[in-house]
Amino acid sequence: MRVVIAEDGLIVREGIAGMLRRFGHEVVAAVGDAEALIAAVRAEKPDVVVTDVRMPPAFSDEGLQAAIALRKADPSLPVLVLSQYVEQTYASELLDSGPSKSVGYLLKDRIGEVEQFVDAMQRVAAGGTVIDEEVVRQLLGRRRDPLKRLTPREREVLALMAEGRSNTAIARTLVVTEAAVAKHIGSMLAKLDLPPDVDDHRRVRAVLAYLRS
Amino acid sequence: MSARNALEALTMRPTRFLRSSWPWRSLAYLAGGTLMGITTIIGGLALLGAGSVLSVVVVGLACYIAALLSGVAVGRLERVRMRLIDFDSLPPPHRPPPRPGLRAWLRFRLREQATWRELSYTMASAMVLCWMDAAVVTVSLFVPSTFLFAPIYLAGERSPLFTVPLTLLAPLALIIAAYPVTAWAGARAAMARAILAPRSDDVDAKLVEVTRSRARLVDAVEVERRRIERDLHDGAQQRLVALSMHLGLTRLEVPPGSAAAESLATAQGLVKDALAELRELIRGVHPKVLTDRGLAAAIGNVAGHAPVPVDLQVELDRRLPTHIEVAAYFVVVESLANVAKHSAASRASITASFRDEWLMLDIRDDGRGGADPSRGSGLVGLADRVAAVAGSVSLSSPPGGPTLVHVEIPCAS
Structure with missing residues (x-):
């Protein structure tokens, strides 16, 4: 997979590049600011973009703005945004910038969980939606009924669903059977008045749309 | 409760009041008021006279300005004098001039409302108040002395049998005089206070200045907080992220279940906690x-x-x-x-x-x-x-x- 990385911190940038190469991906460009990111995407047409939110010159949210601009220009471009802080405002802006597919928003710390991180990037590249569990937690905290009716286990499943995980992956993470996961999801979607959908990504989008409404 | 000014002193028990220093201090205050008034009249007339004589040259103008500003000096003297009979000190109504130098001072003072209030007080004091001070002092001292010295100045006209008992009335007159003296001194100080005290207009500017300087301080703190946030973000946080990533990569190399793998997992957990704590810290410093x-x-x-x-x-x-x-x-x-x-x-x-x-x-x-x-x-x-x-x-x-x-x-x- 051909990847463009944008991250202003040299050690982290080189670290991500090395890690992705190790997993057999090709890092076609590793840049340190938003302008270079947009130029690199134009030149290289990568399969996926991994970018930090905060970059020079103003060290504000240039990376996020660049990601949004890239997605507006090409809605099918998979973009994974890394943030030092999980701010659901940023996540919402990113999700609102195009169809909620091929997009991800993760806390930068998740890079440490190397395999999960690479997996998340691959899922974004494959058209999936990956939202950090922390964002989901924040969104859950703000909503009142009917989320209150969800059981703790259902909330866990919801958070994992928002990360774009399949039933199998959720079952593995929670150490339960896949049938149990399906049951939780069914009752949860019913409580939230969402259509039970077979498609993982549409399911994620439905949940996110619900949370952010 | 002890009295804090002359008017309050009047409400004290007569035995205490008469033994206190209030009547004497009031008397001194009024005598001083008389002196100050007369000095002001002389000084003011001199300045105006000199001003009109010298009006052809610039010095004449200076004399007029000095006359206008005489209130500033009188006001200051009055505030000091007032402490004799009023324990609550009166703060000056003036603000410090923005720039040093006589010209800046003059310009600033002439624009202040307080300056004109002081001038009006000075004129009232010279034209009316000081004469009343003089009258009260004179009467209150004249009556007792009349009784006291009766045997002397009536020596040839009346018999000592009549004049000597009269002297016994002198202390009584003095006791009675203590009241109007103190009352007038108290009333006069209250008037002076009403005119010379800082008004909200005088003080507001000060408050605004204080608020501004506090706001500046808060701004400076905020700039510093941002710098700290930036430093933590660019420094420690980046390194911890990189460290966590390298630990993660190393874990992939180590056979699962080995002692090294466990140790690495613990290390990575610690880094994760450190990152979470650092993130909260940064959020607290500057979001x-x-x-x-x-x-x-x-x-x-x-x-x-x-x-x-x-x-x-x-x-x-x-x-x-x-x-x-x-x-x-x-x-x-x-x-x-x-x-x-x-x-x-x-x-x-x-x-x-x-x-x-x-x-x-x-x-x-x-x-x-x-x-x-x-x-x-x-x-x-x-x-x-x-x-x-x-x-x-x-x-x-x-x-x-x-x-x-x-x-x-x-x-x-």
Whole structure:
């Protein structure tokens, strides 16, 4: 997979590049600011973009703005945004910038969980939606009924669903059977008045749309 | 309770009053008033006379200006003199001139309202008050002396049998005189105080200056906080992320289940905790989203981090000056922290809106109430911070709840 990385911190940038190469991906460009990111995407047409939110010159949210601009220009471009802080405002802006597919928003710390991180990037590249569990937690905290009716286990499943995980992956993470996961999801979607959908990504989008409404 | 000024002294028990120094100090005050008045008349006439004689040259103008400013000197003397019979000292109504130098001083003083009040006091004192002082002093001393010296000046006309007992009336007259002397001194000091005391117009400018300097301090602190946030973000945080990543990569090399793998997992867990703590620390120092997206977004985020569910009704359609946003933001953070720590609330709500160019912010919870800002809840510091942007914080927290923190900050652009 051909990847463009944008991250202003040299050690982290080189670290991500090395890690992705190790997993057999090709890092076609590793840049340190938003302008270079947009130029690199134009030149290289990568399969996926991994970018930090905060970059020079103003060290504000240039990376996020660049990601949004890239997605507006090409809605099918998979973009994974890394943030030092999980701010659901940023996540919402990113999700609102195009169809909620091929997009991800993760806390930068998740890079440490190397395999999960690479997996998340691959899922974004494959058209999936990956939202950090922390964002989901924040969104859950703000909503009142009917989320209150969800059981703790259902909330866990919801958070994992928002990360774009399949039933199998959720079952593995929670150490339960896949049938149990399906049951939780069914009752949860019913409580939230969402259509039970077979498609993982549409399911994620439905949940996110619900949370952010 | 002991008297603090001449008028209060009049209400003392007569035995105490007459033995006190009040009547004598009042007498001294009035005698001084007479002297001051007469000196003022002489000085004023001299200045005006010199002014008209010298009006052809510039010095004449200086004399006129000096006459106009005589009130400043008289006012100062009066404030000192007044301490004789009034223990509450009278602060000067003047502000320090903005620049050093005589010209700046003159220009500044002539523009001050207090200067003209002092001039009017000086004229009143010279034309009316000092003569009344003189009259009161004279009468109160003349009557007792008349009795005291009766045997001498009536020596040839009346028999000593009549004149000598008259002298016994002198102390009585003196005792009676103590009252009008003290009363007039008290009334005169009250008048002087009314005219010479600083007015709100004089002081407001000072308050504005104090507020401005506090606001400057808050701004400086804010700039410093941002620098710290930036340094932590670019330094420690980056390195910890890189460290965590390398630990993760190393874990892939180590056979699962080995002692090294466990140790690496522990190390990575520690790094993760360190990152989480650092993130919270940075958020506390300076929230990035506040600078980037403004108060509404920042409130949304801080509500998302709160341990209790928070209902939001934030209607802020525009950005505010940074110092206002920061002050309001930290009130929200501190209030929600208090909700989590002390209130045992199950829900909280935040409403924010503009009303007539005021930012109105309410943070409520359904907890047990009884919050006391004096017991170090951090709200006092926040009230200071909000006061520095000319706003106010009020707290209502009856025992049993609910608790409401209400913030108002003027934000007219």
